[in-house]
Amino acid sequence: MKNAARLFAILFGLVLIAATVINADLIVKSQKALADGIFRSSSSAKPARYHLVAVFPDTDDSYFRGLINGLNEEASKIEAVVQIFRYPAESNTEAERYFNLAMAARVDGLIMFSKRGDPLAERKALADRSNVRFIPVFMDSPLDEDTFFVGSDLKKQGFASASAILPRLGNSARIGVILPQTGSENILNEAFYQGVLEAMKNFPGARVVAAIRSRPGAMSGEESAASMLDSREPVNALICSSARDTIGAVQVVVDRNAVGKVLIVGTDETPEISRYIQNGVVAASIVRDSSAIGRSALRAFSDMLSGIKNPARYESGFLVLDQQSLKAALR
Amino acid sequence: MIRHSALILLIMMSATLYTGLASFQLADSVSVLFRNNLLMKDLRESLARTETSLTNYLTSKNSDALKEYIKNSTHLSDTARKLNQEIRNDESLLLQRDLARSIEQYIIKTETSVSGKRGRDVQTYSTAYYESEKIADVIRFLIEKNEKVFIADSIAAFSNYKSVISPAVTTNAILVVAATLLGLMLLISYSYTLTEPLAVLAEAANALGTGNYEAELPKPERMDEISVMATAFSTMRDNIKQSFNSMQEKAEMEKSLMQERMHVLDMEHKLKDAELLALQSQINPHFLYNTLSAGMGIAWEENADRTSNFLEDLAGFIRYALKPTFRTVLVSEELECAQRYIRLLQARFGARYQFEIHAEESALSAKTPALLLQPLIENAITHGLAKKEEGGTIKVAIALDGSDVVMQVEDDGEGMSEHEIARLYQELDTNHEPARKDGSGIGLRNVMRRITLSTNGAGVVEIHSRLGGGTVVTIRIPRKGD
Numbered sequence: 001m002k003n004a005a006r007l008f009a010i011l012f013g014l015v016l017i018a019a020t021v022i023n024a025d026l027i028v029k030s031q032k033a034l035a036d037g038i039f040r041s042s043s044s045a046k047p048a049r050y051h052l053v054a055v056f057p058d059t060d061d062s063y064f065r066g067l068i069n070g071l072n073e074e075a076s077k078i079e080a081v082v083q084i085f086r087y088p089a090e091s092n093t094e095a096e097r098y099f100n101l102a103m104a105a106r107v108d109g110l111i112m113f114s115k116r117g118d119p120l121a122e123r124k125a126l127a128d129r130s131n132v133r134f135i136p137v138f139m140d141s142p143l144d145e146d147t148f149f150v151g152s153d154l155k156k157q158g159f160a161s162a163s164a165i166l167p168r169l170g171n172s173a174r175i176g177v178i179l180p181q182t183g184s185e186n187i188l189n190e191a192f193y194q195g196v197l198e199a200m201k202n203f204p205g206a207r208v209v210a211a212i213r214s215r216p217g218a219m220s221g222e223e224s225a226a227s228m229l230d231s232r233e234p235v236n237a238l239i240c241s242s243a244r245d246t247i248g249a250v251q252v253v254v255d256r257n258a259v260g261k262v263l264i265v266g267t268d269e270t271p272e273i274s275r276y277i278q279n280g281v282v283a284a285s286i287v288r289d290s291s292a293i294g295r296s297a298l299r300a301f302s303d304m305l306s307g308i309k310n311p312a313r314y315e316s317g318f319l320v321l322d323q324q325s326l327k328a329a330l331r
Numbered sequence: 332m333i334r335h336s337a338l339i340l341l342i343m344m345s346a347t348l349y350t351g352l353a354s355f356q357l358a359d360s361v362s363v364l365f366r367n368n369l370l371m372k373d374l375r376e377s378l379a380r381t382e383t384s385l386t387n388y389l390t391s392k393n394s395d396a397l398k399e400y401i402k403n404s405t406h407l408s409d410t411a412r413k414l415n416q417e418i419r420n421d422e423s424l425l426l427q428r429d430l431a432r433s434i435e436q437y438i439i440k441t442e443t444s445v446s447g448k449r450g451r452d453v454q455t456y457s458t459a460y461y462e463s464e465k466i467a468d469v470i471r472f473l474i475e476k477n478e479k480v481f482i483a484d485s486i487a488a489f490s491n492y493k494s495v496i497s498p499a500v501t502t503n504a505i506l507v508v509a510a511t512l513l514g515l516m517l518l519i520s521y522s523y524t525l526t527e528p529l530a531v532l533a534e535a536a537n538a539l540g541t542g543n544y545e546a547e548l549p550k551p552e553r554m555d556e557i558s559v560m561a562t563a564f565s566t567m568r569d570n571i572k573q574s575f576n577s578m579q580e581k582a583e584m585e586k587s588l589m590q591e592r593m594h595v596l597d598m599e600h601k602l603k604d605a606e607l608l609a610l611q612s613q614i615n616p617h618f619l620y621n622t623l624s625a626g627m628g629i630a631w632e633e634n635a636d637r638t639s640n641f642l643e644d645l646a647g648f649i650r651y652a653l654k655p656t657f658r659t660v661l662v663s664e665e666l667e668c669a670q671r672y673i674r675l676l677q678a679r680f681g682a683r684y685q686f687e688i689h690a691e692e693s694a695l696s697a698k699t700p701a702l703l704l705q706p707l708i709e710n711a712i713t714h715g716l717a718k719k720e721e722g723g724t725i726k727v728a729i730a731l732d733g734s735d736v737v738m739q740v741e742d743d744g745e746g747m748s749e750h751e752i753a754r755l756y757q758e759l760d761t762n763h764e765p766a767r768k769d770g771s772g773i774g775l776r777n778v779m780r781r782i783t784l785s786t787n788g789a790g791v792v793e794i795h796s797r798l799g800g801g802t803v804v805t806i807r808i809p810r811k812g813d
Contacts, residue, residue, distance in 0.1 A: 013513060022502050045421035051428065081420040083429070097472060104436050104469045105429035 050080035052109040052301065053102040055095060056137075058086035059181050059216070062243040062268045063152075063290045064113075067137070070294020071111065078302055082111070089181050089216055099123060102132060109133040109301045115182055116189070120147055133304040135297050139180060139191075150297045150314045152288045154180065154241075158195025160318050161239045161265045164284035169237055169263065171205025176228035176235035178221065178245045179213045187211055192241050209235050214245050221248015229256060236262055243268040246285065250276050269321055277326055284322040292316050370413060371478050374430070377407040378437075378470055385441050389448050389460060400445065408438055423480050430473040437466040528557045532564060544572045620649050641678050644671040648705075656702055656781060659811075662729055662736060663695035669704040669727060676712065683722035684712065690729040697736045698811045700785040706774030707740035707804050715744025715802055723801075735807045743801040752796055759792075775804070782808060 054071055056064050064086075071082045085101070087094030095112070102110040103126055110127060114120060114136035127134035138151035158177075166173055175196065183190045193211055200206045210228040214220050221244055228235045229252060238253070240246040246266030253262050259281050266273050266285035276282040296314040319325075384400035387393065411434040415427035440463035447456025528549030538546035549561045623646040630639035648671045651664075666688070673686045708725060716723040726741040747755070759776050775792070782790035789809045796802035 022498075045419035045424055048418045048420055051418045051425065053429075081418060081425065083422070083425045097469070100465060101429060101433070101469045101473065104433040104466045106432050106436065107429070 046081075048075075048079050048081040050078065050108040050301075050305075051105075052080055052082045052111060052298075053085060053098070053105070053107045054082050054111040054297075055085045055087065055098040055102070056113045057089040057095075057182055059089050059242075060218070060244050061181070062270060063139070063288055066268075066288075066290030067294040067297075070291035070296075071298060072294075073291070074295040074298035078298060080108070080298065080301070082298075083107070099126075103127065103130040106130055107132055109135060109304070111135045111137060111297045111301075113137050113139075114149070115139070116184055116191070133301055135300050135304075137293065137297055139182075148300075148313060150300055151293055152290070152316045152318075154183075154191035155195040155198070156315075157241070157267070157286055157288065157318060158192035158197075158239070159199045160195070160286045160320060161192075161241075161267070162196040162199035164265045164286070164320055164322070165237045165239075165263045166199060166203050166206060168283070169203075169206065171203050173200075173203060173206035173237055174209045174233060174235045175200075175206065175237045175239060176209055176225070176231075177211040178224045178238070178240045178242075178249065179211060180241045181214045181216065181220075183213065187213070196239060209233050214242060218244070219248065221245035222252050223248075225249035225252040229253075229258070229262070237265070238262060239265045241267050243270050243273060246273055246282065250281055254281060269319075274321070274326060277321060277323055280323070284320055287319040287321050289316045289319070367481050368478065370410070371474050371481075373410050374407070374434070375471065375474050377403060377410055378434075378467060378474075381407050381441065382464075382467055385444065385460070385463070389444065389456060392448060397445070400441070404438055404441060407434060411435065423477070423484055426473060426477045426480055430470065430477060433466055433470050433473060437463055437470060440466060525557065528561060532557070532561055535564065535568070539568055539571070544568055617653070620646055620653070623649065641675070644674045644678075647671050648675060652702060652705070654701065656700075656777075657784065658701050659698045659785065660701040661695065662690075662697045662699050662738075665699050665701065665704055665738075666690055666695065666727075666729060668702065669708060672705050672708060673725075673727075676708075680722070684716060685722070685724040687724060687726040688728075689726070691731060694729050694731045694736055697731070699736060699738070699808060700781045703778050703782070703806055704738060704740065706778050707806075710774055710804070711740055711742035711744065711802070715742035715746070717744075719744060731810065732807070734810050736810050738806045738808075739803060741801065741803040746798050746800045746802050747794075747796040748798045752794055755794065778806070782806060 052075070054068070056067065068084060071084075075082050085098040087098060099110070099112065110132050112123070112134070115138065118136075120136055123136075124134050136147070136149045136151075138149045139154050162175065165175075177193060177196055179187065179190055179192055183192070187193055190211075193208075196208065200208070210231055212224040212227065214224065221240065221242075224245065225238055225248060228238065238249045240249050243266065246264065246268075247270075249264050249266075253259055253264060263283040264276075264281065266276075266282050267288070268290075269285060269287045273282060273285050277285060293314070293316045296316075300314065381400065381403040384396055384403045387396035388400050411431050414431040414434075415424045416431050417424070418428065419425065440459045444456040444459035444463060447453070447459055531547060531549045535546040535548050538544075548565050549557060623642050627639055627642040627646060630636075630642055648668060651668045651671070670688065673688075676684060677686070704727060708727065711725045716725070723743045726739075728737075728739040728741070730737050755775075759779055779792045782792060786808050791807050793805040793807070794802065795805070
């Protein structure tokens with residue numbers, strides 16, 4: 001009896017100690033949960049020297065994810081924090097509100113997504129008055145050659161996209177283009193579209209059958225691809241300007257058993273897109289180095305801090321991802 | 332026991348402390364949530380009041396409106412100071428900074444506008460006013476965004492907190508149950524630890540009560556009260572055992588002494604009896620002797636010669652026999668005593684027994700222990716001839732044999748076997764009490780003892796007998812001077 005009692009006592013002692021440790025751990029976790037949330041104080045967050053605001057459209061384009069990653073990577077190197085504000089892609093008012101916010105808050109720098117037609121000069125003047133370094137980020141280069149900007153060149157991206165399929169389809173190419181969600185109202189002024197047309201000049205028989213601007217929403221790619229495949233003159237090539245639209249176009253082509261019959265040229269690199277390239281569903285993808293763009297934006301801010309009023313333009317390059325390059329990368 | 336109880340209490344206290352801390356934090360978090368919300372509400376209201384008072388002043392240029400504006404803008408500015416001003420890598424803190432700095436810019440613009448109004452600079456105050464309104468929009472937007480972010484953060488924090496606090500509460504419940512069970516187990520264990528040695532001690536006490544001093548005692552595993560009791564009990568038991576042994580030895584000794592004392596008392600008693608008997612035997616024979624002398628005188632007066640002679644022989648024999656037996660007498664005196672006894676026997680038994688006496692004259696003057704022949708003659712009658720219906724002859728012979736005086740009593744009675752003779756000698760040698768009920772041997776042993784004592788062991792008694800052939804008892808003693 002005595003031994004049994006002693007055994008139970010040891011057993012329960014161990015359970016008790018283990019339970020106490022678990023309990024302590026759980027309490028610590030719960031404390032952390034509160035400390036990270038409600039009890040968050042200025043002392044718990046990492047301090048920085050510079051406060052920047054970044055204003056980007058709220059789309060699910062992987063371009064912006066890369067851009068934000070690049071910003072955060074570089075920010076830690078120059079003791080800066082980047083406060084990200086995202087606005088609905090079509091809402092210029094919201095973009096303007098965030099611009100005003102940055103001016104009112106007198107932040108150290110403003111990185112703002114801009115497109116052709118935006119009042120860049122006015123914004124820069126206001127920013128200068130507010131002592132805020134203004135860094136516009138473009139997907140397509142501004143028309144004004146003198147304007148400083150950081151970004152990729154949509155025209156070049158369009159050119160690269162068309163060039164990825166035209167050698168295979170030649171003059172028989174019937175191309176459908178899904179344009180970026182933001183851009184010029186007149187498609188002919190759309191940099192991406194202009195790049196595609198530029199590439200087609202070497203293939204006189206090739207034609208753009210349809211060009212549709214991408215819309216907000218997850219199904220935009222599917223809708224655009226389906227409408228182009230259903231048009232009177234069906235397309236045999238689809239050029240997509242975003243990763244989301246690429247995936248959507250793939251779904252339609254696969255559903256209609258048109259793999260190989262309709263070539264797809266995508267944008268950017270995601271695990272899904274890489275898999276579709278390996279499977280031969282996507283012919284190629286034009287990968288923009290948006291992370292590098294983000295890093296460059298902060299380098300431009302550093303240059304401004306050091307007194308350079310007009311830092312050099314920065315345009316990111318493109319990488320054509322196809323089966324060959326993937327195989328090479330795997331090797 | 333106390334150590335373990337303290338441990339359990341400590342664990343339970345820790346659990347309670349942790350739970351309490353978590354509860355306090357939960358309560359505090361609600362307070363913080365409300366505090367931030369109140370701050371935002373205060374900012375919104377303060378901004379609205381500042382805007383109103385500014386508009387009133389700009390439109391009326393009323394000093395009361397100016398005072399009101401100053402009061403409200405000061406309050407707004409003071410409230411804004413409660414917001415975070417530092418650059419920290421945190422969304423909510425950055426929003427607070429944006430808000431604080433926007434309010435600061437707003438105040439600057441409104442101040443410019445008021446100054447412009449007071450300076451009647453329409454362009455300045457109107458421009459500054461519109462700019463302040465634009466910043467006010469931003470401030471309202473930031474307040475709203477702050478609230479949203481804070482509520483989102485709070486919800487996320489609470490969700491996270493809830494997800495971890497629920498297992499904590501469950502764990503605490505398990506902890507309390509486990510602690511209770513552990514306490515019970517320890518209680519049982521220690522009760523057993525406590526009662527077991529007590530039970531053993533009680534058994535040992537019972538065993539001690541029945542005289543068992545070897546019962547097992549609790550082993551002193553540790554120095555607690557029970558061990559002290561067990562040690563004390565063991566010492567007490569050893570002392571009792573020692574005392575008992577000592578008492579037992581003393582009782583044995585006292586018993587032995589008592590036996591010795593009883594023996595002495597018995598001896599004293601026997602001595603007194605012997606003294607009494609001796610006194611009686613001194614008194615009565617004298618009385619008997621004197622009475623017999625008186626009877627002899629009467630018989631002589633009445634001319635009863637035979638009676639007179641009988642009484643004379645009886646009185647003479649008694650007088651001889653009553654004298655101390657360890658005296659030395661002449662053989663003639665011993666012979667005369669034997670003759671008187673024979674005459675008394677002849678008077679009693681008539682012609683049943685024949686007596687022949689042969690005594691050398693030269694031996695009569697020798698000395699001999701008194702009263703040797705009479706017991707031998709008595710034995711010859713009692714043991715040798717008594718059972719013979721025709722009676723028998725007893726011969727008494729006294730002679731000198733060299734330097735020894737030899738006295739011999741012979742009968743022609745039943746005699747004794749060699750076995751009986753050997754047994755008689757053994758009895759005489761070992762001085763044992765006579766085995767025979769008839770008392771034979773007493774007289775002979777008495778004779779032998781007196782011969783041995785008076786001759787320093789030189790005298791001997793010889794017995795020659797055969798079954799049906801009579802018995803010859805010969806006394807040989809060294810001759811002493813005449």
